[in-house]
Amino acid sequence: MKDVFIEITDVDTDVELLECPPIKMFRIVKLQIDNRSGGDATVEIADTFTTNDDSAKSVRDVKFRETLSTGEKMNIDEEKIVRGRLVAKVSAQPVRIALGLEEV
Amino acid sequence: MPFLTNDPLLKEDNYVFFRGGDFPDHVANKIFKIGFTQQIPRYISKFIANGKYVDIELDKVGLYPESVSTLFELRFGFKGNVLLYPRYPTTQYFNVLEKSGFTPPDDPSTDPDKRYIGCYTSVDAPFDANPPLLAEYTVKNFDTIVYRIYADSIEDEKVVIRCIVNRCQLIELDEDEEKEVKENWDDYIAKGILRIIPHPKLIRWEVR
Numbered sequence: 001m002k003d004v005f006i007e008i009t010d011v012d013t014d015v016e017l018l019e020c021p022p023i024k025m026f027r028i029v030k031l032q033i034d035n036r037s038g039g040d041a042t043v044e045i046a047d048t049f050t051t052n053d054d055s056a057k058s059v060r061d062v063k064f065r066e067t068l069s070t071g072e073k074m075n076i077d078e079e080k081i082v083r084g085r086l087v088a089k090v091s092a093q094p095v096r097i098a099l100g101l102e103e104v
Numbered sequence: 105m106p107f108l109t110n111d112p113l114l115k116e117d118n119y120v121f122f123r124g125g126d127f128p129d130h131v132a133n134k135i136f137k138i139g140f141t142q143q144i145p146r147y148i149s150k151f152i153a154n155g156k157y158v159d160i161e162l163d164k165v166g167l168y169p170e171s172v173s174t175l176f177e178l179r180f181g182f183k184g185n186v187l188l189y190p191r192y193p194t195t196q197y198f199n200v201l202e203k204s205g206f207t208p209p210d211d212p213s214t215d216p217d218k219r220y221i222g223c224y225t226s227v228d229a230p231f232d233a234n235p236p237l238l239a240e241y242t243v244k245n246f247d248t249i250v251y252r253i254y255a256d257s258i259e260d261e262k263v264v265i266r267c268i269v270n271r272c273q274l275i276e277l278d279e280d281e282e283k284e285v286k287e288n289w290d291d292y293i294a295k296g297i298l299r300i301i302p303h304p305k306l307i308r309w310e311v312r
Contacts, residue, residue: 022149023264025183051260053156059260083262084151104183 004099014087025083030100031076035068037092042067049084105198105304106190109239113270114138114177119285124303128245130172135285139273148265152255155213160251168242175243177270180229181236184263187223191250192304197222212254235268241301
């Protein structure tokens with residue numbers, strides 16, 4: 001299992017959590033979010049990539065989006081597959097994110 | 105051309121026979137002994153939007169030999185929620201049923217029934233089988249084979265293809281050895297010493 005831990009201090013911008021190697025895919029088996037800002041924080045976690053077909057589409061596949069109140073911690077059990085560049089965007093800082101990933 | 109098999113990879117001292125006059129002249133209807141072999145993994149990864157497809161031409165991704173003295177035995181497995189269609193010649197699907205019209209549409213998204221004719225899924229050719237189960241043989245100057253890969257999903261897909269390239273040295277036989285192989289033909293096939301590689305047109309019964 002691969003663990004990622006990050007404290008995000010940049011607001012309203014994509015912060016990279018993980019760049020999935022081209023020949024690998026991962027399943028998120030643990031996701032913990034800790035809103036340590038002084039107010040509400042909206043947290044969005046997305047898998048981003050560009051398709052290789054004719055459409056050459058830039059994909060932003062949102063895996064999780066939730067607003068946490070001040071001091072709120074959240075554990076998410078739902079399993080998601082990560083294929084490209086996993087990013088997080090928060091509306092207030094700091095927010096701590098811990099991820100556990102297993103290779104598919 | 106593609107077929108599913110549990111056969112082991114070719115190894116040193118095996119024999120191969122290229123059956124069919126449509127193979128390139130340097131191998132057509134000839135028997136060769138396998139010399140050295142080398143197993144080279146080759147991974148290919150693609151992102152495909154849902155309902156779209158990509159074409160992979162096997163000769164353009166390094167899966168054809170450059171030397172006339174080489175055979176590539178290719179074994180493919182893959183992961184991802186996709187359908188894989190071999191195309192040979194490149195303008196046609198290779199796996200079609202006999203009744204007219206029972207072929208996948210050129211763009212698989214346009215017919216949700218016939219889309220599922222002649223395609224392989226990751227269940228048929230799993231990524232981690234050893235060796236992978238979807239087999240293909242290529243030699244220098246052989247016609248292009250295309251794998252059309254369709255994202256059969258409600259979301260955009262990633263496919264990772266794992267190919268083991270069994271790079272085999274082809275050694276021409278002297279008369280005595282060729283005679284010996286022909287005399288023991290059925291026995292060698294039964295023992296897995298001799299492998300027949302039929303031309304795709306023979307597999308489709310286009311020629312006899």
